Amino acid sequence: MQVEDLSARQAALIARLSPLLPGPALLWRKEDTIPYECDGLTAYRARPMAVALPETEAQVQAILRACHALGVPVVARGAGTGLSGGAMPHTAGLTLSLARFNRILEVDPVARTARVQCGVRNIAISEAAAPYGLYYAPDPSSQIACTIGGNVAENSGGVHCLKYGLTLHNVLCVRGYDAHGEAVTFGSEALDAPGLDLLPLIVGSEGMLAVTLEVTVRLVPRPQLARCIMASFGDVRHAGDAVAAVIAAGIIPAGLEMMDRPMTAAVEDFVHAGYDLDAAAILLCESDGTPEEVAEEIERMTAVLRGAGATAIAVSRDEAERLRFWSGRKNAFPASGRISPDYMCLDSTIPRRRLADMLLAIQEMEGKYGLRCCNVFHAGDGNLHPLVLFDANDPDELERAEHFGADILETSVAMGGTVSGEHGVGVEKLNSMCVQFSAQENAQMLAVKAAFDPAGNLNPGKAIPTLARCAEYGRMLVRAGALPHPELPRF
């Protein structure tokens, strides 16, 4: 689009939206829109034509109708903490900030549900439910800042989602507006719904099917007690197999995390969590529930971990020690930032039984690409967060890091996993989607998108690659000789 076209479009949009919103709720000057040019994925940036900050449903509806009439793309935005660029603006579009929809509408302690507006922060739900001994289970690392609307868009996870499920498993109903500005409701308080169940389609759809304004979530009782086991292993094979053994024993820990030695070394230096630096890998394995349940589960997990070859086992004796065990895990990303100018965090998943294979494959890739990688995994559900360390100012290192990352993703898919566990696709993993899915599968998703939004107005260009993009990516990989798994990609 030419600059003058864009400015004419912008003028038309402003003219249309101005009567709908009070002055401070509509931003379009460069200095006002710059703060919105990226989300948590700062490597990708774009400035929108305008940013709207509505306060009422009627305003949202009117904005959507206006944008639909003008053919202007709409990108909804919560707190902007997303890691895959799902809320990155569209240059010729409107960014719809829903930050002002921040009211908790109802907490029902008997039904154990909460009905909240989309802009309520994840942790604020748990705070509102705390007087009743309840909380909202999914706990992304960003939970102090991220909003429930964004969690719905990305189907966010967290350390505890192994036991308590992802956002999808904790949301009962989503209410909002479609691309045409029509009111829509997905799901209900019931366990099942007749007809096609569209709620699980909305959760994780990255703002492409509808704009979420209100969410009814399930609340769970705060456990009376939590204790954490820290187990050391002399090699990654035993550590990986121990994860599978815990699950195979019929135990679903409240959290089951793995860190390899490069990771524990980096965090120990930073937060002094008391990690065993002689261990090739450590596991953090949490139990929560009544004191009786926790005692019994800790005993069973300890036995399984010993049987799987743990060289040392420590069990938190009190809440302070439990939090100290977790402090290293929670500071893994900043700790990596201390030892490397840049790092790339991946988010792929693999079947649990392949954890050790993957760690060994990554060690081999370190040699191949001449870069270091620290590994921290949500091991219990096979969700990897390898951190590839590099210096972005060295173009050769940057390129090698990108190939390293692509290799990890494609190896994950080859092992039967996926390219994203909980951070979403956004703009970041569009190429990876070409590896994950066949042309036909991506076309099927695009057809479903079109069934909701035929004009393609809601968050266009995100999450699902076009067939042309996949074809181009395939040619690029072939040219670069960078197809680590000849049977992939399937386009």
Add this chain to the structure above:
Amino acid sequence: MQVEDLSARQAALIARLSPLLPGPALLWRKEDTIPYECDGLTAYRARPMAVALPETEAQVQAILRACHALGVPVVARGAGTGLSGGAMPHTAGLTLSLARFNRILEVDPVARTARVQCGVRNIAISEAAAPYGLYYAPDPSSQIACTIGGNVAENSGGVHCLKYGLTLHNVLCVRGYDAHGEAVTFGSEALDAPGLDLLPLIVGSEGMLAVTLEVTVRLVPRPQLARCIMASFGDVRHAGDAVAAVIAAGIIPAGLEMMDRPMTAAVEDFVHAGYDLDAAAILLCESDGTPEEVAEEIERMTAVLRGAGATAIAVSRDEAERLRFWSGRKNAFPASGRISPDYMCLDSTIPRRRLADMLLAIQEMEGKYGLRCCNVFHAGDGNLHPLVLFDANDPDELERAEHFGADILETSVAMGGTVSGEHGVGVEKLNSMCVQFSAQENAQMLAVKAAFDPAGNLNPGKAIPTLARCAEYGRMLVRAGALPHPELPRF
């Protein structure tokens, strides 16, 4: 369609399919297709043009391609135990029996998964997993006969789905073919998938989006122990509130069922389960897990039930007594058959907190329609199975029973529930879908259906009503003066 058109169509279909299948695998003579003319909903019948019984994936693919080319509707069928007519044939279509896809392909005790063909019976999965101490949790009453493919189509539940979830929550991956005969895969072994998550859309889609051939399910450890509480209540208000109190106390029982006095009287006469016939309602409340967990949970549930006003409480002392407590519940339907020539089983859901309101509303309807109703509820998840008793040979009784049923469904929706909890919509509840959903919502579902099957070849006319049908139903209700809730329906 004229009879001669139909027979020409049939001849064309037979000619096309005959080379693809051995003789006994293609049925079209009247005497051969009669056994397929209905599923578990015997009130609705239709004979298909032909029945195909393929044995290989290649045959299924070829059949789908042929039917797509000819524009012949395809209705997939498992064991035919569905209760809503989802597998009822299309007069101008092909019934695709998948009974021969009955192999268990893999049981992985470490990953706790099983990969099975669609025609494997629900209970056969648990039998195959038993040597590893595992089982497949969803347990519809028909589990001895029903197939996993049918369970996927209807998102089947069961007594234990309160704790262990519906089919959706226990299926990891579905593989099959689309309306064009293209291979499709939905889901993976991973907890989350990038892009639009189509697996939850397939589960419960009643054969309208794709034909399922292979399913990977989650297995769970068989609990070491199960014990059951039988609690009596002097009135239904206390019984309903007790259900809400158990859940509000943070307990998720393995099963939580309610029966009212007419129901217990009917079953006690039949199976002598030892039910308290003085009680206005009884609850069956099961705990499973390790002996320590069960002991602790039984103690907590007992305290909650007493606090909620239980007049008598019995706890099963051994497995024989536990099975006896359940024998009444499991025989509720045949027991109703003994006291009435016919009964209509409904399947609506309501929020748990409305259980007592609903029982009282049904008691009022008994007077209004001059018919009796026995009630057995999956109370823990608010799924009702009222059994309206009537004599189908009396046209007036039949009509009153139909109005009674419609009143229950519409009251359920008005209370914030749904018209179907676990039996599906099929042909039975098409009109109810008009009550449950707005015209726009049904249109959205039809658009999603079209995104998978643009020609509308897979199980047409099921599960989602056309807009014309809803408009007609609305006019009919208005004419009959049978709109119990003026705010409904929303068309």
